[in-house]
Amino acid sequence: MAKRNILQFIILGLLNQQARTGYELTKAFDSDIGEFWSAQHSQIYPQLQRLEADGQIIHSDEVSGEKLNRKRYAVTSAGQAALNDWLAADTEPTIGGRDEFALKLYFIKSPSDPRLQRMLAEQQAFHTQKCAHLQAQMAAKFPERQHADDFGHYLVLDHAIRRETAYVQWLQSASEQLA
Amino acid sequence: MAKRNILQFIILGLLNQQARTGYELTKAFDSDIGEFWSAQHSQIYPQLQRLEADGQIIHSDEVSGEKLNRKRYAVTSAGQAALNDWLAADTEPTIGGRDEFALKLYFIKSPSDPRLQRMLAEQQAFHTQKCAHLQAQMAAKFPERQHADDFGHYLVLDHAIRRETAYVQWLQSASEQLA
DNA sequence: TGACACATGTAACGTGTTACATGATTCG
DNA sequence: CGAATCATGTAACACGTTACATGTGTCA
Numbered sequence: 001m002a003k004r005n006i007l008q009f010i011i012l013g014l015l016n017q018q019a020r021t022g023y024e025l026t027k028a029f030d031s032d033i034g035e036f037w038s039a040q041h042s043q044i045y046p047q048l049q050r051l052e053a054d055g056q057i058i059h060s061d062e063v064s065g066e067k068l069n070r071k072r073y074a075v076t077s078a079g080q081a082a083l084n085d086w087l088a089a090d091t092e093p094t095i096g097g098r099d100e101f102a103l104k105l106y107f108i109k110s111p112s113d114p115r116l117q118r119m120l121a122e123q124q125a126f127h128t129q130k131c132a133h134l135q136a137q138m139a140a141k142f143p144e145r146q147h148a149d150d151f152g153h154y155l156v157l158d159h160a161i162r163r164e165t166a167y168v169q170w171l172q173s174a175s176e177q178l179a
Numbered sequence: 180m181a182k183r184n185i186l187q188f189i190i191l192g193l194l195n196q197q198a199r200t201g202y203e204l205t206k207a208f209d210s211d212i213g214e215f216w217s218a219q220h221s222q223i224y225p226q227l228q229r230l231e232a233d234g235q236i237i238h239s240d241e242v243s244g245e246k247l248n249r250k251r252y253a254v255t256s257a258g259q260a261a262l263n264d265w266l267a268a269d270t271e272p273t274i275g276g277r278d279e280f281a282l283k284l285y286f287i288k289s290p291s292d293p294r295l296q297r298m299l300a301e302q303q304a305f306h307t308q309k310c311a312h313l314q315a316q317m318a319a320k321f322p323e324r325q326h327a328d329d330f331g332h333y334l335v336l337d338h339a340i341r342r343e344t345a346y347v348q349w350l351q352s353a354s355e356q357l358a
Numbered sequence: 359t360g361a362c363a364c365a366t367g368t369a370a371c372g373t374g375t376t377a378c379a380t381g382a383t384t385c386g
Numbered sequence: 387c388g389a390a391t392c393a394t395g396t397a398a399c400a401c402g403t404t405a406c407a408t409g410t411g412t413c414a
Contacts, residue, residue, distance in 0.1 A: 003372080003373085003402095003404085005373080006277075006279055006282075007373085009282075010282060013282070013286035017286075021392095021394090022393075022394065023393050026393095032285070035274075035275040036276075036277060036278040036281045036282055036285075037277050037278075037282060038274075038374090039374080040374075040375065040376085041393090042374090042375080042376080042377090042395080042396080042397090043373080043375085045394060046395085064382090064383075064392095065382070065383055066382080067382065067383095068381085068383065068392080068393070069393090069394095070392085070393060070394085071393095083286070087286060087287065087294065088294065090301070091279055091280045091283060091298070091301075093280065093302055093305040094276070094277075094278045094280060094346075095217075096213070096214035096215055096276075097215075097273070097276020097278075098215060098216050098217075098273075099215040099216075099276075099338075100185055100270055100271065100273065101270045101273060102214075102215045102335050102338050103189055103192070103215055103216055104265075104266050105331050105334045106192070106211075106212060106215075106331040106332065106334065106335045107192035107195070107196075107262070107266060107331060108266065108331055109328070109329065109330055110330060111327060111330045115266065122269070122270075123270070123272055126272040127272065147356075148290060148358070149288070151287070151290045151356075152286060152287055152288050153285065155284045155349075155353055156282075156284065158349060158353075159278075159281055159349050160275060162346075162348065162349050163275070163342070163345060163346075166341045166344070167273075167341075170337060170338050170341050173337065174337075177326075177330075179327070182375070182376085184400080184401085186402095200364095200366090201365075201366065201367090202364065202365050202366075205365095217402090218402080219402075219403065219404085220366075220367085221367080221368080221369090221402090221403080221404080222402065224366060224367055224368090225367085225368085243364095243410090243411075244410070244411055244412090245411090246410065246411095247364080247365070247410045247411065248366095248410095249365060250365095250366085
């Protein structure tokens with residue numbers, strides 16, 4: 001698992017794009033970058049407090065309505081420095097993520113096991129749909145392949161699509177080899 | 180993260196293939212299934228104790244030399260039942276694993292950023308080599324595509340190769356789009 | 359006899375998930 | 387006025403890594 005508290009740098013990166021509230025950060029983990037990292041609000045709010053205590057971000061209060069006070073966070077120059085250090089540092093290459101389904105297949109030794117067909121079909125349905133969803137996103141956000149701006153966003157979407165496509169192809173290939 | 184203690188089932192699966200010691204289990208996580216799950220011995224030994232207390236595995240003492248006593252674990256019928264329940268249960272599809280490098284790219288907005296080339300090259304070298312290594316393993320273990328036996332092993336190797344290949348292609352494509 | 363692999367455990371810490379807890383705003 | 391969403395926090399627990407700790411067997 002992550003060891004060097006990656007979360008703090010992701011938050012710095014997101015805040016460096018634009019000032020956000022904890023709530024908005026939480027949503028960001030469910031959309032764009034959700035394909036490659038996730039975090040709950042229960043992890044985000046304490047991390048924001050630590051980053052602020054550390055002088056890497058500051059918040060300004062924003063009142064809406066009568067009472068509601070939300071904290072909008074922005075990176076300080078110290079935060080930008082920390083972010084740049086992270087970006088510049090060598091990156092430990094991703095080693096195979098955990099895949100419960102792959103393990104189940106590993107433990108089913110026979111290509112004629114009666115459970116295989118159903119298992120493969122179920123996963124294939126899911127990943128095929130996900131793939132379609134990602135491609136729709138790509139078409140919506142980069143209609144004319146104009147990804148010179150927001151290059152990073154384009155790259156992660158492309159990454160996710162390739163990953164899901166490869167997954168579906170693996171499942172397909174496995175299905176075809178059932179005895 | 181994993182929520183239902185997947186580790187216990189992986190151990191049951193491995194022990195169901197053959198009786199093993201904790202040390203041998205630890206090594207198994209570094210070879211075959213290491214592409215899709217990892218665990219240290221500090222996690223494995225306590226889990227073995229819990230599984231035995233639960234009646235899902237039993238150990239027999241094995242002495243080598245004068246004093247050295249190793250515990251060789253085997254699954255009980257209760258353990259086999261638990262394993263089969265896990266295999267038969269619906270599998271939550273894998274949602275994007277965490278990828279620190281992808282996130283770094285996400286935060287580098289411009290295709291002309293001077294850091295990009297070096298970063299991409301570094302990752303590409305790593306994943307290309309890994310890909311080659313996996314393909315060598317495949318060639319060594321399944322020389323004649325005779326994967327009717329050990330089908331599961333073949334599938335996870337194939338999966339790993341496809342994943343790494345897709346990763347390299349993504350990096351390659353990204354490199355070609357640098358401004 | 360020294361290095362390395364075999365072998366088994368525990369402790370401390372950090373990260374991540376789920377649940378608990380509370381309240382405001384907006385829109386139908 | 388009720389439901390959904392916005393908004394922020396804490397607590398308990400599960401999972402995973404790193405470090406600590408100890409000792410044996412084998413081979414050069």
